[in-house]
Amino acid sequence: MEIGARKEANVLVITVGGRMDAVSAPDYEKWVKEWIGSGEMNLLIDLGHLDYISSAGLRAILVTSKDLKSRGGRQCFCSLQPAVREIFELSGFSAVMEIHEHHDAAMASMSDKTFDSLQSN
Amino acid sequence: MPRKPSNLLYDVNERPPLGVILVLAVQHLFFLSVGLIFPVMIIRAIGGTTEQIQTVVSLSMIAAGVASIIQSLPRGPVGSGFLCGQGNDPTIVAFSILAGKAGGLPLIFGMTIVSGLAECFMSRFLHRLRSIFPAEVTGVILAMVSLTLLPLTITAFFGAKGNGGAIHAGSTIVAIITLAVMCGVNIWGKGKLRLYSVICGISAGFTAAWLIGLLPRQDIERLASTPLLAFPDLSVVSWSFSAALLVPVLVATFSSLLKSVATLTMCQKINDADWKRPDMDNISKGILADGLATVIGGALGGMGQSLYAASAGLSLATGATSRIIAWFMGGVMILLGFFPKVAAIFSIMPVPVMGASLFFILCFMFISGAQIMMSRMIDIRKTFIIGVSLMFGISVDIFPDLYRGVHPLLQPFFNSSLALTTVLAIILNLLFRIGITNRATITLDPASDSSVAIANFLEDRGGLWGARREVIQKAIGALTELYEAVTVHGMATGKLLVVASFDELRLDLQVTYPGVPLEMPAAPPSQQELLEDERHFARLAGFLIRRLTDSIESDRTGEECRIRFHFDH
Numbered sequence: 001m002e003i004g005a006r007k008e009a010n011v012l013v014i015t016v017g018g019r020m021d022a023v024s025a026p027d028y029e030k031w032v033k034e035w036i037g038s039g040e041m042n043l044l045i046d047l048g049h050l051d052y053i054s055s056a057g058l059r060a061i062l063v064t065s066k067d068l069k070s071r072g073g074r075q076c077f078c079s080l081q082p083a084v085r086e087i088f089e090l091s092g093f094s095a096v097m098e099i100h101e102h103h104d105a106a107m108a109s110m111s112d113k114t115f116d117s118l119q120s121n
Numbered sequence: 122m123p124r125k126p127s128n129l130l131y132d133v134n135e136r137p138p139l140g141v142i143l144v145l146a147v148q149h150l151f152f153l154s155v156g157l158i159f160p161v162m163i164i165r166a167i168g169g170t171t172e173q174i175q176t177v178v179s180l181s182m183i184a185a186g187v188a189s190i191i192q193s194l195p196r197g198p199v200g201s202g203f204l205c206g207q208g209n210d211p212t213i214v215a216f217s218i219l220a221g222k223a224g225g226l227p228l229i230f231g232m233t234i235v236s237g238l239a240e241c242f243m244s245r246f247l248h249r250l251r252s253i254f255p256a257e258v259t260g261v262i263l264a265m266v267s268l269t270l271l272p273l274t275i276t277a278f279f280g281a282k283g284n285g286g287a288i289h290a291g292s293t294i295v296a297i298i299t300l301a302v303m304c305g306v307n308i309w310g311k312g313k314l315r316l317y318s319v320i321c322g323i324s325a326g327f328t329a330a331w332l333i334g335l336l337p338r339q340d341i342e343r344l345a346s347t348p349l350l351a352f353p354d355l356s357v358v359s360w361s362f363s364a365a366l367l368v369p370v371l372v373a374t375f376s377s378l379l380k381s382v383a384t385l386t387m388c389q390k391i392n393d394a395d396w397k398r399p400d401m402d403n404i405s406k407g408i409l410a411d412g413l414a415t416v417i418g419g420a421l422g423g424m425g426q427s428l429y430a431a432s433a434g435l436s437l438a439t440g441a442t443s444r445i446i447a448w449f450m451g452g453v454m455i456l457l458g459f460f461p462k463v464a465a466i467f468s469i470m471p472v473p474v475m476g477a478s479l480f481f482i483l484c485f486m487f488i489s490g491a492q493i494m495m496s497r498m499i500d501i502r503k504t505f506i507i508g509v510s511l512m513f514g515i516s517v518d519i520f521p522d523l524y525r526g527v528h529p530l531l532q533p534f535f536n537s538s539l540a541l542t543t544v545l546a547i548i549l550n551l552l553f554r555i556g557i558t559n560r561a562t563i564t565l566d567p568a569s570d571s572s573v574a575i576a577n578f579l580e581d582r583g584g585l586w587g588a589r590r591e592v593i594q595k596a597i598g599a600l601t602e603l604y605e606a607v608t609v610h611g612m613a614t615g616k617l618l619v620v621a622s623f624d625e626l627r628l629d630l631q632v633t634y635p636g637v638p639l640e641m642p643a644a645p646p647s648q649q650e651l652l653e654d655e656r657h658f659a660r661l662a663g664f665l666i667r668r669l670t671d672s673i674e675s676d677r678t679g680e681e682c683r684i685r686f687h688f689d690h
Contacts, residue, residue, distance in 0.1 A: 022605040023570045052598070054572075055662040056605050062651055083594060090668045091661060092645050 002049070003031055011110045012040040013103075017049030020057030029060040033067060041073035044106050048079030053087050065097070074098075078106035123393035130313055130440040133203060133392045134195075137443055141316060145441050146450040148319045149206045151478065152431045153185060153454070154467035156209035160424050163214060163229065167221035172354065177226070179353040179458045181209050181423030186454030188414030188426040192407065193447035201407030203388035204447040206432035207414050209424040212377035215536070216369045217424070224361050226422075231360040233425045235367070236374045237415030243378055244408035248401040251625065252554075254382055255587055257494050257503050258546045259399055262383035264490030265514050265542040266430050267483045272518060274483060277476025280335075291333045292473035299326030299477035307438060316439045319478060326474030340469040349462045358422030372533040377427050379543045381411045384430040387489045391437045396496075397589060397690070398625060434482040437489065498593065500584030502553040506546055514542030557585055559624060565617040567608040575600050579621070586623040592688050596621075596628055599669040599686050603632060603639060606662035610655075612637040614680075623690070630686040638675055638682045641667045 001024035002017040012035055020028060032043070045061075047053075068075055076098035080088060088094040100106035125132040137145070160177040164170075188207035194200030213236060220228040276282075278300075280292020303322030307315055314321075330336050382399070385407040390396040407428070414426035436442040457464040494507055517524060517538040524535035534544045563578045565571040576597050583593035600619065607613040615635040622629045641663035650657045666686070667673055675684040 019572070019576075021572045021601060022609050023572060052576075052601075054598075054601055054605055055658050055665055056609065058661065059651070059655075059658050062648065066652055083598070087598070087665065090645070090665055092648070096648050 001027060003028060005031075005035065008044075008107065009111070011042045011044050011107065013044045013046060015046045015049065017051075019052040020050060020060070021052065021054040022056035025054075025056045025060035028057070029063055032060075032064040036064065036068050036071065036073065041068070041071065042110055043068065043073065043075035044103070044110055045075060045077045046079050046103060046106075047077055047081070047084055048103075050081060050084050053084050055091070058087070058091055058093060061093070061097070074110070076100060076106050076109060078103050124395050126391070126394040128437075128440055129392075129442060130316060131443045133442045133444050135443050136445050137316075137441060141313070141441070142443070142446055142449050144317060144320055145439065145443075145446045146453055148317075148323075148439065149204075149432050149435060149446065149450045150453065150457075150467060151319070151323055151470065152435055152482065153206045153208040153429055153450075154470065155431070155475065155479070156185070156211070156424075156429070157181075157464075157467070159209040159211055159214050163217045163221060163424075164226075166218045167225065169221075169226070173226065173357055175351075175461065176354045176357050177423060178464070179351070179461060180358070180421045181418060181426075182454050182464060183353075183458035184414065184418035184421050184423040185209065185426055186451040186456075186458070187417055188410070188451075189447050189454065190451035191413060192410045192428065193444040193451075194410070195444060198409065199406060199413060200410045201385050201388060201403050202444060203385070203392065203407070204432070204436050204442050204444050205384060205388050206429045206447070206450060207411070207426045208429045208432075209418075210377055210415065210427035212380065212427065213370075213373050213415075213425045216366065216373045219369060220363070220366055223366070224363060226357055227359045227361040228363055228366075230358065230419045230422055231362040232366050232370050233419030234360065234416050235362065235419075236370050236377075236425055237412045237417075237419060239371055239374045240378055240412030240415060241409055242412075243375070244405050244412055247382070247405045247408060251399075251401050253547055253550070254386075254399055254401070255550060255625075256386075256398060256497050257499075257506055257587065258550050259383045259386040260490045260492070260494030260496075261507055261510055261546045262379055262490075262539070262543050263387055263430065263493060264487055265511065265539050266380055266383060267434075267486035267490065268511075268515060269518075269537065269539045270431075270479060270483060274476050274479040277472045278480055279476070280473050289473075291335055292471075292476075295326055295329045295333060295335055295471060296473035296477040296480075298329045299323065299474050300481055302326075303477070303481045316441055318439060319435060319481065322481065323470070323474055323478060326471065326477060330471035330474060335471050335473070336469070344462065344465045344469055347462045347465045349460060351461050352459060353422075355422065360419070369533065376533075376537075376540050376543065377425075378408060378411070379547075380430070380539065381408055381428045383490070384428040384433055386493060387430060387433045387437075387486070388442075390489060390493060391433065392442055430486050431479065431482045434485040434489070437485045438482060496589065497587045498580070498584040498590050500581075500587075502557075502585065503587065506549045506553060509549060510542045510545035513545055514538040517541050559586065560620065560622045562621070563619045565604055565619060567613050567616070571604055572601050575604060575619075578619075582621055582623070588623060588628060589690060592628055592690050595669045596630060596686070596688055599666045600630060600632070602662040602666050602669070603684065606639050606659045607634060607636060610659045612639060612659070625690060627690050628688040630688075631683065632686070633681055633683045635680045636682060638677050639663045639666075639684070641673065641675070643667070 078100040195202035280289030302325040306318035613636040617634040646657040
């Protein structure tokens with residue numbers, strides 16, 4: 001699995017590629033938790049290059065999602081390949097995670113929510 | 122019932138409006154009219170008269186009309202049910218000239234009947250020959266059918282006289298205009314305009330040819346002098362037979378049959394968004410219709426008939442495969458047999474317009490062939506089957522003199538690029554099956570990371586077996602889930618033994634391991650359950666396995682757990 005991150009405005013864009021299974025999922029969990037711990041509250045996780053995800057990968061996503069939520073942060077996913085999208089749908093994750101077709105739509109959604117959040121504060 | 126592909130405006134079972142049907146039927150006639158040249162070639166080669174040519178052309182059109190209708194019949198033992206025009210068979214031109222020189226028209230008609238009967242006979246055994254026609258072989262044949270037509274198409278496109286002729290500027294302009302209109306309407310045409318892309322291009326081509334002066338005056342005069350209504354002169358029709366011609370007739374018939382198998386495979390793929398493999402029962406019925414059409418052709422005093430892949434390509438290009446179009450097309454062809462003036466309109470189509478139209482359709486035929494080839498995982502065996510057969514086949518067209526010295530008995534296979542490609546693809550497919558077992562095993566150790574080994578094992582075997590990629594991906598997903606669940610959650614106390622077995626219709630994986638069985642619930646655990654207890658992720662894995670497989674069985678004997686995954690193929 002390859003994992004990388006870059007900052008776009010106030011959103012941390014995390015790119016994940018390859019396979020996310022029982023071996024690689026702990027790496028994902030470790031890195032994302034570190035970024036959350038360093039104060040990143042808006043995560044856009046781009047799965048465009050992720051070929052395969054197993055239930056162990058779903059676990060890592062759920063655990064980091066819970067961590068982020070408990071700190072008041074938000075995340076969304078984009079660019080899922082068909083095989084990964086199928087797993088998200090079968091497992092019910094697509095119903096509880098925010099998923100967008102592509103990066104721009106996800107960024108627009110994150111920007112809107114950040115704006116709403118600032119207004120409500 | 123097959124699922125309608127999104128690119129079709131009217132599928133095989135739908136009924137377009139009457140006006141649309143008529144225009145589409147006429148578009149198909151333009152392509153089938155290419156075959157009118159073959160009886161002219163044959164009868165000129167044997168020194169026949171113009172009247173004989175007129176009669177054989179008319180009777181061939183009637184036979185083609187009847188054949189197209191029979192081919193489209195949706196029920197009963199004869200006919201594939203698809204829209205695919207039947208026309209004069211180019212494959213039998215060589216033996217027809219041979220027969221004509223030996224015994225005149227009666228021997229041509231008699232041996233055409235023999236060819237048709239042989240094809241009918243062969244059609245009865247096709248369903249048992251599925252292993253001879255895997256997707257890569259039918260795909261190669263279809264791609265080669267399009268490449269075989271390329272020399273004729275390119276020279277017509279540029280208005281060149283034969284292979285060595287110079288490019289004719291006027292013809293090239295007409296061809297480019299024709300092709301540009303067809304492509305433009307097909308790509309950017311709104312709504313149902315795509316249905317008429319070919320007729321739009323042909324009309325533009327006719328207009329350009331007329332403006333440039335490429336519609337010869339004698340063609341227009343010939344059209345004017347052709348009688349409007351004429352009953353074919355049946356006095357030329359009689360039959361004779363010759364045992365000496367049996368071998369060349371059977372070779373030509375088999376070659377024609379293989380081409381028709383590829384064309385019918387293309388029809389199946391065009392009409393089914395979920396196409397997986399050639400349906401040999403349907404192909405048998407289509408080939409029986411093809412054979413009967415040739416019998417009818419010979420019996421009527423016309424030429425042998427075969428399916429025109431260009432017609433199937435046209436239906437893909439226009440997005441209309443309704444079989445009702447075939448009924449109208451057949452009806453119009455039968456009528457044209459009695460109205461030679463109308464039939465002559467098709468025969469005066471300017472050569473570059475014909476070249477551009479064929480070029481347009483060849484693109485669809487070639488891509489269909491490539492898609493059929495690549496529908497299976499390509500391993501080293503298939504790489505050689507496709508590569509060797511295509512390249513040696515193409516060499517016949519590039520170096521026609523190279524194979525002159527081949528033994529006369531083998532000569533029929535080296536006479537055309539299509540014949541050589543077909544024979545090589547079939548032989549190599551059978552040869553390379555040696556050493557492929559349809560069972561394979563792998564042992565997975567819980568103490569090491571085996572997920573990459575699972576993917577490599579199934580991808581390698583999938584390539585060897587010619588399995589569909591999406592089935593192998595599902596199998597990798599299911600097996601990885603099982604492996605991870607029973608190892609991560611400590612359910613397996615020893616190694617997992619995986620036995621994979623495959624045939625064209627199914628992929629089965631049997632996994633045995635010592636330990637505790639994995640629960641495979643019908644519904645996934647909730648997000649709350651997953652957050653509360655890690656063990657629910659094993660249930661999630663079990664649920665995903667259940668959904669990724671088409672059926673699943675599990676049992677336990679003592680400490681040994683056994684799970685069988687089944688995937689439809």
